[in-house]
Structures are given as C-alpha cells and as structure tokens.
Amino acid sequence: MKAAKFLDSAWRHAYAWLLIAFSIFPIYVVIVSSFDPTGGLASSSLLPQRFSWVNYQALFNNPAVPFLTWIGNSVYIAAVNAVISVFIGAFAAFAFSRLRFRGRKVGLQALLLIQVFPAFLALAAIYVMMENISTVFPGFGLGSHGGLILIYLGGSMGVNAWLLKGFIDTVPMELDEAAKIDGATPSQIFWKIFFPLTSPVLVVTALLSFIGTFNEFVLASLFLQDVNSRTVAVGLQAFVGAQFGANWGPFAAGSLIATVPLVALFLSLQKYIIGGLVAGSVKG
Numbered sequence: 001m002k003a004a005k006f007l008d009s010a011w012r013h014a015y016a017w018l019l020i021a022f023s024i025f026p027i028y029v030v031i032v033s034s035f036d037p038t039g040g041l042a043s044s045s046l047l048p049q050r051f052s053w054v055n056y057q058a059l060f061n062n063p064a065v066p067f068l069t070w071i072g073n074s075v076y077i078a079a080v081n082a083v084i085s086v087f088i089g090a091f092a093a094f095a096f097s098r099l100r101f102r103g104r105k106v107g108l109q110a111l112l113l114i115q116v117f118p119a120f121l122a123l124a125a126i127y128v129m130m131e132n133i134s135t136v137f138p139g140f141g142l143g144s145h146g147g148l149i150l151i152y153l154g155g156s157m158g159v160n161a162w163l164l165k166g167f168i169d170t171v172p173m174e175l176d177e178a179a180k181i182d183g184a185t186p187s188q189i190f191w192k193i194f195f196p197l198t199s200p201v202l203v204v205t206a207l208l209s210f211i212g213t214f215n216e217f218v219l220a221s222l223f224l225q226d227v228n229s230r231t232v233a234v235g236l237q238a239f240v241g242a243q244f245g246a247n248w249g250p251f252a253a254g255s256l257i258a259t260v261p262l263v264a265l266f267l268s269l270q271k272y273i274i275g276g277l278v279a280g281s282v283k284g
Contacts, residue, residue, distance in 0.1 A: 034253035055249035059257070067254060069228055070235035075261055077145055077231060078213040081152045082206040088153065089160025090202060094190050096161065097168040098176060108165075111158040120218060126151060127222065148223050152213055160205055167201045168194060203272035211262060232258045 037052035059067040095101075096108055127142070130151070134141020141147050171194065179189045195202075217233045224230045232254065239251040 030252045030255055033248055034256050036249055036252075038249070055253040056257075058247075058250045059254055064227075065235070065250075066228055067232075067235065067257075070230055070232040071258065071261070073145065073224075073229065074214050074231040074233070074258070077149055077152070078210045081149050081156070081213045082210040084149075085153050085156040085160055085209050086202050086206045088157055089164050089205065090195070090198065091190075092157065092161040093164035093168050094194060097165050098189075099186065111161055115158050115162075123218075123222060126219075130223065142223060143225055143229065145224075145229065148220060151219060151223070152216070156209055156212075160209070163205060164198065164201060167198060171197060200272050203269055207265065207269055210265065214258075214262060 034055055035051045035053070037050060037054045059065060096104060130142045130147050133147065134143070138144065139146050140150060175193055176189060179193055184192070214231075215233060216231075217237065220231045221234045221237065224234055227235075236251050236254045236258070239247045239254070
C-alpha cells in the first residue's frame with residue numbers, strides 16, 4: 001500500500017516538475033541569449049559560454065534604435081486603452097445587466113457574435129477606413145497613436161462588457177431596490193454602489209487589457225510605420241527582420257527589459273487581483 005502510494009505521488013511530482021521545466025526553459029534561453037555577445041540564440045548549449053553587456057548597449061547607444069521611446073509608446077497606448085476600455089465596458093455591462101430597454105437582448109447577442117470572428121478578417125477594411133480618416137483627422141488616422149487606440153477600444157468593448165456583466169449579475173437586486181427607494185438615479189446607483197463593489201474586477205480587467213495591448217503586434221505593425229511611433233513589440237521585431245538582420249541578442253535583451261513595466265504593474269495591483277479572483281460572492 002505504501003509503495004503504491006509512493007509511486008502515485010512520485011509520478012505526479014515528476015510530471016509537475018517536467019511542466020515547470022518546460023515553462024521555464026524558453027525564459028532561460030532568452031536570458032542567456034541577452035548576454036550572448038554573438039547575437040545568436042543560446043540553443044546549442046544549456047550553459048552560457050560568455051557573458052557580455054553588448055546587447056543591452058546596442059539598445060541604448062544606437063541612435064537608430066529609440067528603445068526608450070518604444071517603451072514609452074507601449075505604456076502610453078496600453079494605459080489609455082486599459083482605462084477607457086474598462087469604463088466603456090463597465091457602462092455597457094451595467095446597462096445590459098440592470099436596465100431594461102428595447103434591443104437589449106439583440107445587442108448582447110450581437111456583441112457575442114462579433115467576438116466569434118477573428119480580428120484579422122477586418123484588417124483590410126480597418127486600414128482603408130483609417131487611411132480615409134487621416135485625410136480629415138490626422139491625429140486619429142493611419143500611423144497615429146490615437147487611431148490605434150480607437151481600434152483597440154472597438155475590439156475590447158465586447159469582451160469587457162460580457163466579463164463585467166457576468167459579475168454585475170451576481171450583485172443582489174436588493175441593493176438596487178434599496179437605492180431606488182432612497183431616490184437614487186441609475187447613474188448614482190452605478191457610481192455609489194456598483195463602482196465600489198466592482199473595483200477589484202475592474203482592476204483585473206484593466207490589467208488584462210493593458211497586458212494584451214502592450215504585447216499586441218499585428219495591428220501595431222500595420223498602422224505604426226514611423227520608427228519613433230512604434231511600440232516595443234514592433235520595434236524589437238526589426239532586430240530579427242530585414243532591417244537589422246537576425247540579431248537575436250538585442251531582441252532578447254529588449255524583451256527582458258520590456259517585461260519590467262508588466263511585472264511592476266502586476267506586483268503593485270496584486271491585492272486587487274486577489275480580490276478580483278474571489279469577487280462575486282455575496283457578503284453578509
């Protein structure tokens with residue numbers, strides 16, 4: 001009995017450690033490659049042959065590589081999109097969950113149906129539309145950060161609305177009825193009751209939107225052609241593209257530095273993330 005129990009526990013632990021090693025290995029390769037002066041991937045050997053800071057120096061000492069500008073662009077676009085998309089999603093979720101109006105059911109079904117189709121199906125139409133907008137509103141047209149943020153907002157509204165609506169549905173209706181008896185309007189109910197209660201979920205949604213936008217590449221590479229307007233994902237891709245050649249060393253170094261804002265944001269919002277994971281339970 002003890003032998004069978006030991007074997008059962010042993011293979012479970014071995015399987016868990018195998019999955020951990022499988023997950024950590026790509027990170028280890030990126031870290032080693034960032035210190036490899038040859039500029040290649042450290043895939044031939046598990047141990048680094050020689051350490052050097054030359055890849056990091058290439059990011060900050062090369063005038064043709066505005067790496068800090070790319071980081072700033074990514075943080076700006078991701079932060080603006082996260083804040084605005086969460087507010088739009090919260091307003092839409094509150095309306096679909098608590099208000100009764102004509103077209104409510106059709107609107108919910110339309111939001112769900114739109115999410116079924118991949119975003120890249122609309123790339124050609126979005127490109128033509130933004131190109132025409134740039135002739136009238138250059139600040140929101142092709143190649144601008146404002147235009148890219150508008151595209152991100154349109155894509156994230158449906159997901160955020162459905163996610164937040166599922167949580168708002170768990171809030172007891174008695175809170176609405178008590179507030180209405182006291183003479184509260186729908187806007188007052190939202191700001192004074194639902195907004196404080198949903199703050200953990202809003203923070204988690206904003207964090208997910210920030211991470212998704214920060215790492216997004218396809219739309220950013222299509223609309224941001226100027227070097228100084230690029231995000232960090234688009235800028236780093238140039239190191240393994242035709243512009244700089246297959247130089248994996250600076251690419252790995254830049255990838256590691258680009259994770260610093262994400263890790264810092266995640267750690268700073270950790271208490272809200274924990275609260276958002278258990279949100280939805282009715283408190284007495």
